[in-house]
Amino acid sequence: MRVIVDHPGWTPASEPRRTVRTENSAWTATAGATLILNRVGEGRDQAPAVDTYSPMDLGGSIPENLRSALEEQGPVQRLRTADLWEALATAIIRQVIRADQARLMYHRFCDAHGAPLPEAGPSAFPRPETVLALDEDDFAGLGMAFKRRPLIAAAGAFIESGTKWAELPADVLVEEVQAVPRIGPWTAGATLADVTGDFSLYPYGDMAVRKWAAHASPDIDWPTDEGTFARWWRSFAATPEQLSALTVLTLALGGPRGQDQPPS
Template sequence: MELDFERCYRAVDSRDQRFDGWFYTGVTSTGIYCRPSCPAMTPKRQNVRFFPSAAAAQGAGLRACRRCRPDAAPGSPQWDVRADVVGRAMRLIADGVVDRDGVPGLAARLGYTERHLHRMLHAELGAGPLALARAQRAQTARILIETTGLGMAEIAFAAGFGSVRQFNETLREVYAATPSELRVTRGGRPAPGGAGTISLRLAYRPPLHGAALLDFLALRALPDVEEVRDGTYHRGLRLPHGTGTAALTPADGHVAATLRLADLRDLAPAVARCRRLLDLDADPVAIDTTLAEDPALADQVRREPGVRLPHAVDGFETAVRAITTQQVSLRSARTTLTHLIRSTIPAGAVGFPSAEEVLGADDSAFRMPSARREALRGLARAVAEGELDLAPGGDREETVRRLLALPGIGPWTAGYVAMRALGDPDVLLPTDLGVRRGAAALGLPDDPKHLDRYADRWRPWRSYATIRLWRAA
């Protein structure tokens, strides 16, 4: 990916936080790379290089700045919203697919050869999938070193390294410090709650309307799965190697996260899913600027800047919720879903039932019309048999096509799943009652056809307009 030097240098010169994660600044005279907003950096133009990823900067022999921690910057918003192969690959790498399945597994998920995938990623990000995964492992290791009391060998394997030697070498290259030195620098105080408890800060680009996020999640919270309490969102997680819980509290400049994991190898996917759930890699200024050009939305954008699009930690869960919510109130859907959860997973279990558990449930678990029950079973069968990929790295167009081919799933359900599970930023739900009521409250057309045509002015951020219409309702 080509980076315009003058534009990047202006962002660095002004310490503009909005560009954190968009690119990384390397200073050849010091051998360090930083965020654009790093307060310690005043580089001369001739000593500056710009990189599209932390992995690319590391590949050029630079180490991470210890003050601004560029590896903990928000992710690039273009990889967060783009539906092409590179965007899908970045979301899957963040979820730990390379660590679990290797590059062959990543390439198979995307439907490309390893060589072609490497070529595409290197052209866009200056690094291949192994280098990108290595950079993520280094960050995971640093977090574990600084927030737990685990031994270094345990951390090495929990972070995904193949050996302690590889772990030591990587951290020396990335941070110019040994693992023991990193622990001494940060005090090495284990987080309260035990060895599997990690406390960290999740960065975002300001502004972030934390109340809107918590309002949205609280209204839809399911007992035994999630709750909002005292300004913190709590939920159970089902992760690749086990279960976990997350407590997420929006704060000034970051979201405070406390993760409790049965298996520390799940740290990277847990962080990635929490970031996606709260839409922390979005570019709110770009979104709000587009929506504020419409006079009908301008006042709301001014009063509530940074309203995010809550995504999902589990695409199957989102699809089940969408089908269950069809033509019923949120309260009724919550009662139905609570019965389904308690009928399919053991008491005290964490998270939402899997596709296999829903598929194996008897009729008494489904307190709903038979057609809707069979729609849920059809969905569960398609996911369990691998015919439907509802992960954030799935192909959006193909996933929507396959959803619409399933009995009992129409455009509203497919659109809702695309918006929340797949992270499509440009979905409008013109037939949704809440959307229509919100449109009417703002003086906009509430007829689905007219509203759909009107919403063209909100592209490519119609999903964010949808959230604002729900709030207006």
């Protein structure tokens, strides 16, 4: 079993750690041979969901070399982000920049404005109310000036509509959040995949999926544009569950981090 730690909240260590929130609790996660979750402080919430994606869940239309690579890799575990606000804000942080830059920015933001834990572990992601109270200098001091407007807009929208959003099915919510300024299809899809574990919602035409599909099957003349690639990718799966497994397992071919630079 492998663990994919693609979310930038994971620390860059031999055994990455991450802090996640549920509705009334905080949890520390450790990614070793498997995922270990520990509640911090009081609370009765269930632990955040951990999804397992297996080559046995794949459809029958996958190119032979790609299937062989995914079967050799084996099952992959991934921790969901339980907090929709954090998932949305994280997808905004990931916009345009490289994965390593997004991790550095995420942790700087948490260290400066997040909630420290009473026990050892990374600080929890800042609440939307905290983000709304920050000024230009707060963002500029962290090298995040260009993230200020989309994060402020998302924080305001979440405070206003977050309760309603939580009641919407994923296929409706992925469209709803795009009404927020500077939230496009990539950001919305990455948000919903992160919070639901359903990577049929992920923008699977992006560079990371294209890169590792081509690496596993160099014999195929893969499309280089997102739209055409996405149509090909969908044709390899008969169900959303098969498409989700195919996408996560392919991202995991890139190693535990699973991600390359996302497109704009």
